[in-house]
Amino acid sequence: MCRNLDPLTETYGLSFYTQYLAHWPEYFQVAESPSGEIMGYIMGKAEGLGENWHGHVTALTVSPDYRRLGLAATLMSILEDVSEQKKAYFVDLFVRVSNKVAINMYKNLGYIVYRTVLEYYSGDPDEDAYDMRKACSRDVNKTSVIPLAHPVRPEEHEYQLSLQAIEKRTTTRRLNRRNEAVKVIQSSLNKKRPLQYIAYAEWINYILRKYKMNKTIVKHLDEICVHIARNSVTIDTATAEKLLEVYTAVGWSTQFSKIHKQSGQCNSCKETLQCLKLSMEEFHKLQNNIKEKLIVGSDLFLKTSPDELQRFQKFIEKTAPYDIVLDSLNIALAVGTPNSVQRISFLKAVVDQFKRENKRILLLGRNHMLKWPRQPLDYLRRNTFSFFTDNLSQDDPYFITAAILSGPHTDIVSKDLLRGHMFLLQDEELRHIFKRWQWQHQWMVFANKGRPQILPPLKFTPFAQKLNDGWHLPYEKEAQSTGQVNIGVPDLTNWLCLRPKQNK
Numbered sequence: 001m002c003r004n005l006d007p008l009t010e011t012y013g014l015s016f017y018t019q020y021l022a023h024w025p026e027y028f029q030v031a032e033s034p035s036g037e038i039m040g041y042i043m044g045k046a047e048g049l050g051e052n053w054h055g056h057v058t059a060l061t062v063s064p065d066y067r068r069l070g071l072a073a074t075l076m077s078i079l080e081d082v083s084e085q086k087k088a089y090f091v092d093l094f095v096r097v098s099n100k101v102a103i104n105m106y107k108n109l110g111y112i113v114y115r116t117v118l119e120y121y122s123g124d125p126d127e128d129a130y131d132m133r134k135a136c137s138r139d140v141n142k143t144s145v146i147p148l149a150h151p152v153r154p155e156e157h158e159y160q161l162s163l164q165a166i167e168k169r170t171t172t173r174r175l176n177r178r179n180e181a182v183k184v185i186q187s188s189l190n191k192k193r194p195l196q197y198i199a200y201a202e203w204i205n206y207i208l209r210k211y212k213m214n215k216t217i218v219k220h221l222d223e224i225c226v227h228i229a230r231n232s233v234t235i236d237t238a239t240a241e242k243l244l245e246v247y248t249a250v251g252w253s254t255q256f257s258k259i260h261k262q263s264g265q266c267n268s269c270k271e272t273l274q275c276l277k278l279s280m281e282e283f284h285k286l287q288n289n290i291k292e293k294l295i296v297g298s299d300l301f302l303k304t305s306p307d308e309l310q311r312f313q314k315f316i317e318k319t320a321p322y323d324i325v326l327d328s329l330n331i332a333l334a335v336g337t338p339n340s341v342q343r344i345s346f347l348k349a350v351v352d353q354f355k356r357e358n359k360r361i362l363l364l365g366r367n368h369m370l371k372w373p374r375q376p377l378d379y380l381r382r383n384t385f386s387f388f389t390d391n392l393s394q395d396d397p398y399f400i401t402a403a404i405l406s407g408p409h410t411d412i413v414s415k416d417l418l419r420g421h422m423f424l425l426q427d428e429e430l431r432h433i434f435k436r437w438q439w440q441h442q443w444m445v446f447a448n449k450g451r452p453q454i455l456p457p458l459k460f461t462p463f464a465q466k467l468n469d470g471w472h473l474p475y476e477k478e479a480q481s482t483g484q485v486n487i488g489v490p491d492l493t494n495w496l497c498l499r500p501k502q503n504k
């Protein structure tokens with residue numbers, strides 16, 4: 001193959017590039033010299049809802065020979081023009097806080113540091129990003145570029161804005177209509193906590209004000225439970241108490257209960273909760289979304305190099321399907337000691353256990369693990385398909401992607417509840433599908449006196465479920481932590497059991 005490729009092909013690989021081009025052709029500009037040489041290029045996209053609709057700079061590169069020609073400024077101004085045409089409110093970009101040269105250049109082009117996104121770039125240590133913005137003419141009052149006083153975490157950055165909007169509304173007037181309550185719940189669902197209770201309480205109060213017959217009230221309360229179930233919400237204690245109160249008032253049997261973790265049986269009514277398996281259609285929806293993400297390169301994926309992404313995809317194509325995908329660093333760290341000998345032997349014990357069941361294993365690790373003790377490492381590599389990513393990559397997207405691309409029967413092993421569904425956040429339905437997929441497929445590993453204890457997936461899905469006209473709803477005891485956002489992990493311990501009396 002020709003080594004002397006143009007800078008684009010060197011950096012991104014042609015297919016990545018052309019796919020991007022197909023999605024946002026107008027946001028893709030290349031500057032050529034008169035002799036046909038590539039001097040630089042810019043790639044971007046338009047995204048966001050409502051007043052968050054904006055142009056985003058994905059990549060800007062200028063060849064070293066042309067750095068002094070103001071080429072970057074020209075490319076940026078083209079991207080800004082495209083964003084103007086698309087009626088964007090602003091243009092933004094992310095830059096490492098250490099990249100002073102780039103930051104100054106963007107400042108000279110009129111960009112301001114809108115906020116700091118903590119630990120946006122993974123690495124050792126993780127590095128913060130500046131989110132820099134410049135307002136477009138549509139944002140007449142330039143509200144989109146008023147800097148935020150406090151830094152945000154990556155997962156908060158969509159949420160913050162919507163939260164501000166909701167807070168303004170909930171304090172200035174009460175929510176009197178069901179639709180408004182639903183809207184508030186929908187918008188706060190991503191991280192739910194702060195306003196969920198207000199919204200559900202308003203919804204319940206509205207029903208009680210409007211309807212007088214128990215039967216009608218129950219019918220409308222049922223909509224709330226359906227909403228909770230459909231969005232895989234774990235309600236807070238206050239909401240659980242409110243629901244218990246109102247269902248008691250209409251004559252139902254109501255109980256705070258526990259669900260047996262192995263059997264899924266309710267302590268109170270003895271019914272058994274179901275595992276909500278994905279239909280093939282749902283699985284394919286999830287799989288296709290992951291494929292699209294790979295092609296287009298979501299921000300999460302762009303934290304790795306496109307080369308590595310391609311190498312990874314080719315590897316999967318060649319070796320899939322697997323029965324099980326191991327998030328190996330995560331598993332090895334579960335042993336709890338900083339000793340790499342103990343870590344790898346812990347990991348080996350986990351592999352052996354799946355090996356005994358003749359499972360086809362994909363082991364995903366990080367490059368630095370290749371420095372771990374030779375012999376067990378070789379053993380692991382002989383007995384599994386193994387892929388090691390650059391130390392800068394994020395783990396979650398990789399192993400989730402590998403498992404989902406592999407097929408509907410592939411399980412995953414990790415000790416963590418995944419943050420990876422963050423990359424599906426834009427789509428409520430997908431997020432719900434993903435969470436159900438996760439509960440259906442995730443094994444967990446814990447250390448018990450230095451030995452792995454491997455727990456299979458739960459027999460039931462820990463989301464609100466309707467059984468024989470009654471409801472079981474998981475709720476969360478009061479927040480244990482400080483400002484930590486809830487990532488959407490249902491609490492398995494506490495359940496609200498609601499049953500109509502005649503079904504007793």
Ligand SMILES: [Zn+2]
Binds near residue numbers: 266267498
């Ligand atoms: Zn029950």
